[in-house]
Amino acid sequence: MSKYSIVIAGGGSTFTPGIVLMLLENLDRFPIRQVKFYDNDAERQEIVAKACGIALRERAPDIAFSYTTDIREAFTDVDFCMAHIRVGKYAMREKDEKIPLKYGVVGQETCGPGGIAYGMRSIGGILEILDAMERHSPGAWMLNYSNPAAIVAEATRLLRPASRILNICDMPIDLMEKMASIAGLGSRKELTVRYYGLNHFGWWTDVRDARGSDLLPVIREHMAKHGFAQAPSATAQHVEKSWGDTFAKARDVYALDPETIPNTYLKYYLYPDYVVEHSDPNHTRANEVMEHRERNVFSACRAIIERGTAEGGGLEADVHASYIVDLATAIAENTRERMLLIVPNGGAIENFDPEAMVEIPCILGSNGYEKISMGRIPRFQKGLMEQQVAVEKLTVEAWIEGSYQKLWQALTLSKLVPSARVAKLILDDLIEANRDYWPKLS
Numbered sequence: 341m342s343k344y345s346i347v348i349a350g351g352g353s354t355f356t357p358g359i360v361l362m363l364l365e366n367l368d369r370f371p372i373r374q375v376k377f378y379d380n381d382a383e384r385q386e387i388v389a390k391a392c393g394i395a396l397r398e399r400a401p402d403i404a405f406s407y408t409t410d411i412r413e414a415f416t417d418v419d420f421c422m423a424h425i426r427v428g429k430y431a432m433r434e435k436d437e438k439i440p441l442k443y444g445v446v447g448q449e450t451c452g453p454g455g456i457a458y459g460m461r462s463i464g465g466i467l468e469i470l471d472a473m474e475r476h477s478p479g480a481w482m483l484n485y486s487n488p489a490a491i492v493a494e495a496t497r498l499l500r501p502a503s504r505i506l507n508i509c510d511m512p513i514d515l516m517e518k519m520a521s522i523a524g525l526g527s528r529k530e531l532t533v534r535y536y537g538l539n540h541f542g543w544w545t546d547v548r549d550a551r552g553s554d555l556l557p558v559i560r561e562h563m564a565k566h567g568f569a570q571a572p573s574a575t576a577q578h579v580e581k582s583w584g585d586t587f588a589k590a591r592d593v594y595a596l597d598p599e600t601i602p603n604t605y606l607k608y609y610l611y612p613d614y615v616v617e618h619s620d621p622n623h624t625r626a627n628e629v630m631e632h633r634e635r636n637v638f639s640a641c642r643a644i645i646e647r648g649t650a651e652g653g654g655l656e657a658d659v660h661a662s663y664i665v666d667l668a669t670a671i672a673e674n675t676r677e678r679m680l681l682i683v684p685n686g687g688a689i690e691n692f693d694p695e696a697m698v699e700i701p702c703i704l705g706s707n708g709y710e711k712i713s714m715g716r717i718p719r720f721q722k723g724l725m726e727q728q729v730a731v732e733k734l735t736v737e738a739w740i741e742g743s744y745q746k747l748w749q750a751l752t753l754s755k756l757v758p759s760a761r762v763a764k765l766i767l768d769d770l771i772e773a774n775r776d777y778w779p780k781l782s
């Protein structure tokens with residue numbers, strides 16, 4: 341087996357330690373010779389890097405480790421980039437969430453105006469690292485889970501069609517862990533599913549165990565009573581009360597179409613009034629994350645640096661992150677694993693825009709992915725998806741053309757925004773807040 345060289349882009353991310361420890365636990369199936377971190381915030385990255393460097397030295401001293409803010413150095417001699425950057429960091433996420441709420445509109449990281457604003461920041465950041473990877477390590481793969489994945493994926497489809505970037509999301513991973521536990525199975529790995537939609541906007545139509553037995557009846561029964569609540573999964577993510585509410589609300593989302601099992605993110609599109617009523621405009625998810633995950637990860641890292649050892653706890657492998665290792669291993673070792681990816685439709689959903697980026701099952705191997713056909717989809721889902729995909733495409737076009745008009749159209753078309761008037765009010769505030777990050781619009 342070859343040994344691989346990896347760069348983690350967004351080295352200072354709260355998810356970096358979990359991924360590094362997960363990589364360490366999987367060296368037998370995905371052997372590594374080098375790990376590099378890349379970030380454009382040297383100070384933030386250094387704390388995570390010093391702690392992870394200690395863990396790596398203790399557990400796998402043969403792996404070369406370095407961290408840098410020099411993009412050329414970071415992307416030279418790598419086989420894979422695992423990308424989880426957050427352009428504008430939590431300070432901007434907080435604005436994405438609070439500005440729409442000021443106008444009574446859902447304030448969410450990846451949905452509605454907040455997701456559009458985040459997309460307008462992310463596109464440039466992703467293109468920069470993708471170009472650096474292709475220049476300095478031609479042939480390398482980028483496994484991207486930087487958000488908003490739908491908009492990032494549409495931008496790279498349009499602007500870098502030949503690039504080796506695979507866009508992926510972990511929400512279905514956690515929900516499939518939950519479905520496995522509802523069905524009395526040990527892991528999502530025992531499930532074979534059919535699923536279609538957009539990122540953070542999809543439905544399962546078939547869930548089977550390894551012997552091909554249909555698990556939907558038991559999952560449906562659970563969804564009708566509890567949504568995704570009372571269905572434990574091993575992940576350390578998605579554990580706070582606000583996530584608990586989202587899992588419970590999936591019951592009402594499920595009620596719209598009891599034939600399918602919905603992604604939890606549909607809550608924002610189907611029950612926006614409920615979401616706004618249950619939001620605190622002065623304390624949003626960004627605040628929760630800063631108070632919990634960010635604080636915990638950085639204080640654990642600082643403690644490791646102070647002690648000079650990662651033994652005795654602090655950081656944990658993120659079980660959740662195993663899907664990244666699955667994806668990398670599939671390409672590196674041609675495992676032919678079936679995974680959900682965000683890919684150009686091209687007829688995989690027969691009666692849907694061939695040029696839309698859709699989330700569907702694919703077979704992963706050393707040549708990349710092969711899509712599995714999902715056939716025709718019903719009118720309800722198709723109508724919702726057409727509206728949302730237009731929002732995503734208009735956002736990308738607005739970024740490319742610097743078009744105020746198109747971005748106003750994108751916000752107006754979002755199912756979360758009640759009128760063009762409100763869309764304009766939100767847009768003008770977002771422009772002001774994003775001055776350092778968005779292209780100039782006219």
Ligand code: NAD
Pocket residue numbers: 349350351352353354355356378379380381384385424425426427428429430465466484485486487488489508509510511
């Ligand atoms: P974070 O703010 O802790 O980390 C992001 C890091 O990216 C920061 O250290 C920041 O300095 C760095 N960064 C920002 N812009 C950059 C640029 N242009 N170049 C290089 N580095 C840059 O955020 P987090 O909460 O750990 O999340 C990281 C990312 O992962 C986010 O985009 C988040 O939405 C995404 N995420 C996606 C999924 C998924 O399902 N696809 C799951 C979890 C997290």
Ligand code: G6P
Pocket residue numbers: 449487509510511512577578625629
């Ligand atoms: C899920 C989604 C991610 C999103 C995350 C937000 O995992 O799939 O795309 O970034 O939730 O979680 P947070 O804890 O940051 O609110």
Ligand code: MN
Pocket residue numbers: 489508509510511540
């Ligand atoms: Mn996601």
